[in-house]
Amino acid sequence: KASAKASTINSSTVETSTAKDKILYIIDAPDTVQTQVRIGLVTATADATVQDANTCQMIAALLGRGYSGRLFYDLREVRGLSYGVYGRCVNAPLSQYMYFYGSTALENSSAFIKGMLDHLSLITEQTASQNEINATVTYLQGKQQLSLDSPFGKESLYIRQLLSGQTTAEFSQGMKQLQQLTPMQLLQQANTLSLTTPIVVLRGDADKISADLQQKLPTWELRQLEPD
Incomplete structure (x- = not known):
């Protein structure tokens, strides 16, 4: 379960984004070996x-x-x-x-x-x-x-x-x-x-995947959901 309060991983991403409503929500799961992905609209x-x-x-x-x-x-x-x-x-x-x-x-x-x-x-x-x-x-x-x-x-x-x-x-x-x-x-x-701005939720090790996500998906803002 994740808290509704989200912390932005990189606020500069929002400033340069061409679509500010494009958000990748990350549920941090340290030491996991896979990333679970859910995309919905x-x-x-x-x-x-x-x-x-x-x-x-x-x-x-x-x-x-x-x-x-x-x-x-x-x-x-x-x-x-x-x-x-x-x-x-x-x-x-x-x-x-x-x-x-x-x-x-x-x-x-x-x-x-x-x-x-x-x-x-x-x-x-x-x-x-x-x-x-x-x-x-x-x-x-x-x-x-x-x-x-x-x-x-x-x-x-x-x-x-x-x-x-x-x-x-x-x-x-x-x-x-x-x-x-x-x-x-x-x-x-x-x-x-x-179809171009779905809700994207990930569950994975945020420390290990965030930098690559920011590089490969530069128009998307990353927000980390903190566990309760």
Whole structure:
């Protein structure tokens, strides 16, 4: 548990930053051998639409659906920065949010975080291929079908629909929209979200990773959260 009071590691970073709301929160864990990374952002409020839900689900799955996601392929398979990196979209009653998470060695902390942030930016700059979109939709459909095959999954969906005010017809409409999604539509929808300034929280040895973070991520302010 960390205190809500944060101490700025380097105040000069704020003065030179081009985006003062870019903050890396570090929960100091001395002598740990890995850095745990969590990156999250709110994608919609209580008045979220079916399209909002589709966009959140698509981006989270396209980037973070385990072995088949972009993050896993790039940051683990290609660059060897992590054992695993994953993403998820959560449709809560009052808000909708997306988060990505994984762990990396201390010396790879900056590269790992930058890789995750770069992929979030890339999704708003370049179109995904239709084949990649189709594969992601198939994954989401399979995930949903597996969930509905169990009594708990059906009950969970029913409760979510009640809380969100979503009807069965709207739910079916969302799946139909996913099946018809094009690369340009996904790019346009991704640009309606604020993916460039997520909340980033790290847990690691602050003394060993802070200097490299400041060098590799100069537009981000570092704030250390003090344990209670």
